[in-house]
Amino acid sequence: MTLAIIETGKSQIQNPKSQRVDTPFGMVDYEQVAINGSEVCWLDRHPLKSQIPNPKFQSPKPKAQILSPVDSRAVAMAARLLGAEQVIGVVRDAGVERPVVPADFIEFSSGRPTTFFETMGAGYVQQEPPFCPEMSQALRAAGAETGRTLLVLDELPEAAERAWWNGRGVSLITPESQPEGALCRELELCYAVLVVPAGMQIAPLLATVVAHLPVERQCGCGTAVGGKWKLLLGSDVTH
Amino acid sequence: VQHVQGEQIVEGLLVLKGVVIFGGTAAYHIDPADFATVVERRVVETPYGPSPAFYRLEKSLSENPKSQIPNPKSQSPISNLQSPHPKSKIQNPKSPTPSSIWYASRHGEGKLERSARFVNHRANLWAARALGVEMVLSWNGVGAINPALRVGEMVVPAAIMDWTRHRISSFQEEAINRRERGERREEKSEEGGARSVERGIGLFLAEGAALREAARTIDHIKNGRDPRQVANPFDERARQVIYSVLRIPYSESDYTQYAIGNRQFPVYVCTEGPRLETAAEIELAAELGADVVGMTLCPEVWLAAELGLAYASLCLVTNFATGRKQIDPRRDFGPSVAERGMNVLLAVAKRLTAENAEDAEKKREEERGIVE
Numbered sequence: 183m184t185l186a187i188i189e190t191g192k193s194q195i196q197n198p199k200s201q202r203v204d205t206p207f208g209m210v211d212y213e214q215v216a217i218n219g220s221e222v223c224w225l226d227r228h229p230l231k232s233q234i235p236n237p238k239f240q241s242p243k244p245k246a247q248i249l250s251p252v253d254s255r256a257v258a259m260a261a262r263l264l265g266a267e268q269v270i271g272v273v274r275d276a277g278v279e280r281p282v283v284p285a286d287f288i289e290f291s292s293g294r295p296t297t298f299f300e301t302m303g304a305g306y307v308q309q310e311p312p313f314c315p316e317m318s319q320a321l322r323a324a325g326a327e328t329g330r331t332l333l334v335l336d337e338l339p340e341a342a343e344r345a346w347w348n349g350r351g352v353s354l355i356t357p358e359s360q361p362e363g364a365l366c367r368e369l370e371l372c373y374a375v376l377v378v379p380a381g382m383q384i385a386p387l388l389a390t391v392v393a394h395l396p397v398e399r400q401c402g403c404g405t406a407v408g409g410k411w412k413l414l415l416g417s418d419v420t421h
Numbered sequence: 422v423q424h425v426q427g428e429q430i431v432e433g434l435l436v437l438k439g440v441v442i443f444g445g446t447a448a449y450h451i452d453p454a455d456f457a458t459v460v461e462r463r464v465v466e467t468p469y470g471p472s473p474a475f476y477r478l479e480k481s482l483s484e485n486p487k488s489q490i491p492n493p494k495s496q497s498p499i500s501n502l503q504s505p506h507p508k509s510k511i512q513n514p515k516s517p518t519p520s521s522i523w524y525a526s527r528h529g530e531g532k533l534e535r536s537a538r539f540v541n542h543r544a545n546l547w548a549a550r551a552l553g554v555e556m557v558l559s560w561n562g563v564g565a566i567n568p569a570l571r572v573g574e575m576v577v578p579a580a581i582m583d584w585t586r587h588r589i590s591s592f593q594e595e596a597i598n599r600r601e602r603g604e605r606r607e608e609k610s611e612e613g614g615a616r617s618v619e620r621g622i623g624l625f626l627a628e629g630a631a632l633r634e635a636a637r638t639i640d641h642i643k644n645g646r647d648p649r650q651v652a653n654p655f656d657e658r659a660r661q662v663i664y665s666v667l668r669i670p671y672s673e674s675d676y677t678q679y680a681i682g683n684r685q686f687p688v689y690v691c692t693e694g695p696r697l698e699t700a701a702e703i704e705l706a707a708e709l710g711a712d713v714v715g716m717t718l719c720p721e722v723w724l725a726a727e728l729g730l731a732y733a734s735l736c737l738v739t740n741f742a743t744g745r746k747q748i749d750p751r752r753d754f755g756p757s758v759a760e761r762g763m764n765v766l767l768a769v770a771k772r773l774t775a776e777n778a779e780d781a782e783k784k785r786e787e788e789r790g791i792v793e
Binding site: 286287288289290291292296297299300301302303305306307308309310312331350361364367368 | 532533534535536538539584586587693694695696697698699700701702705708743744746
């Protein structure tokens with residue numbers, strides 16, 4: 183089972199061999215690396231605009247809704263196309279000194295596509311638990327703290343807004359990781375967030391995480407939409 | 422019969438030219454012909470695309486409707502109304518009958534065709550207005566936040582929190598473009614620190630208010646309710662009639678059993694979706710006073726207000742919200758939700774419309790009785 187890491191900007195893995203995967207929502211840069219003997223796809227969160235749609239997708243054409251700075255559908259779909267079933271979204275610059283696994287999240291982002299599904303009711307994915315429990319467990323086993331709530335806004339908030347949230351016990355604030363997580367669940371991928379200090383090398387931590395990841399998924403993430411995500415892909419896609 | 426329109430409905434007497442019932446959760450499981458005689462089926466071409474099928478329902482229900490009602494689809498072909506130019510004033514088409522009750526399903530027919538996020542609210546409301554209705558009644562499946570509620574209960578929301586982020590909540594072009602261009606942040610920096618706190622959490626309410634303020638300048642909206650007064654989009658008189666149909670004695674104290682603490686009116690929070698909310702989001706909504714959560718009512722209520730349509734919603738509790746399922750773990754999204762919604766709202770619609778002048782006069786007498 184392949185692990186995918188989603189991170190903003192260039193990967194910190196040495197000797198990178200950058201590749202690209204095409205999705206209907208944009209091209210995604212990634213690197214294939216080996217961590218602790220496991221294959222890991224290290225994806226860049228921000229997709230490049232794809233000029234030519236991939237004809238093998240049968241998904242409804244992307245709606246011309248609101249101009250989006252980040253279309254998280256691209257990176258979630260890329261993880262799925264690369265064969266990953268477990269995804270860790272890495273969040274930096276959230277003001278932590280040690281790695282943290284959030285216990286829950288609140289999302290108030292806007293202008294980002296939030297679903298692959300317009301029909302079938304498949305987009306009504308449960309958020310209980312909000313993150314994959316097995317992935318979160320593996321991250322905790324690698325030494326990450328837990329218990330806090332992650333707030334996702336469009337941008338980092340101003341002082342007064344931050345104070346309002348801090349007064350409600352919400353101090354982990356980031357513009358990243360949602361709706362990426364919900365989109366991963368729509369594709370029946372396991373997803374968990376790892377909040378790390380800016381500039382921290384996370385490869386050693388991930389080596390421990392990989393050792394603790396389950397070989398067979400026992401969580402509910404693999405049945406979140408009853409397999410309906412396969413309808414988004416052409417029949418020649420085997421993953 | 423002198424008909425009242427728009428804002429006057431609130432103060433005046435409730436005898437309306439037309440009412441539309443929008444079916445929400447589970448509406449795709451039912452056939453309107455099982456509840457009333459379908460006399461007309463119509464798809465309205467709007468500037469925002471074709472509307473869903475609107476069914477005009479006869480008010481007199483037969484004892485055994487299923488046996489007597491022909492298939493509505495074979496009865497009348499789809500007819501289109503002339504669609505007005507998007508920038509022209511809304512034409513008030515001739516209403517074919519003194520009072521008509523229309524029904525349409527938001528999410529499609531037969532199956533769930535559109536999730537709540539993708540309902541074409543502008544086409545729905547435009548069509549309703551073009552059909553000459555004066556009030557929108559809708560039913561919605563909601564998740565309960567208030568622990569005093571139980572699955573299967575109904576509430577009629579009195580206030581709304583708009584937490585949607587992607588939906589077009591105005592007919593007004595400029596406002597829509599502004600929203601699409603994402604100019605929200607600029608406004609924020611002008612407002613300064615204290616205001617930005619409000620925007621931080623009340624940002625969606627504040628933005629809605631700004632949109633509606635801009636929308637006020639548009640010609641076709643001048644005839645509607647003043648959008649500045651749409652802080653509460655729900656029609657109090659319609660709520661009163663719904664409660665009287667539900668045989669809940671109407672007074673503020675009688676339904677505070679549904680409220681959090683000493684809150685007097687049920688509050689609905691509309692989230693973006695389609696993913697369900699997290700436990701932390703529900704906790705926040707509860708802290709801000711929400712009693713039920715759904716994904717459907719916004720921007721329907723704002724659009725209805727812009728067109729001068731009175732609005733009331735019947736919320737049926739289908740489940741408990743995330744993190745509160747231990748209060749009542751049941752889930753009910755089956756046809757019975759739609760059946761209850763349809764039956765209650767049909768009864769309400771019948772109370773609000775009149776078949777002829779005599780009937781209207783009689784109803785006015787009744788209304789006076791209810792009010793006093």
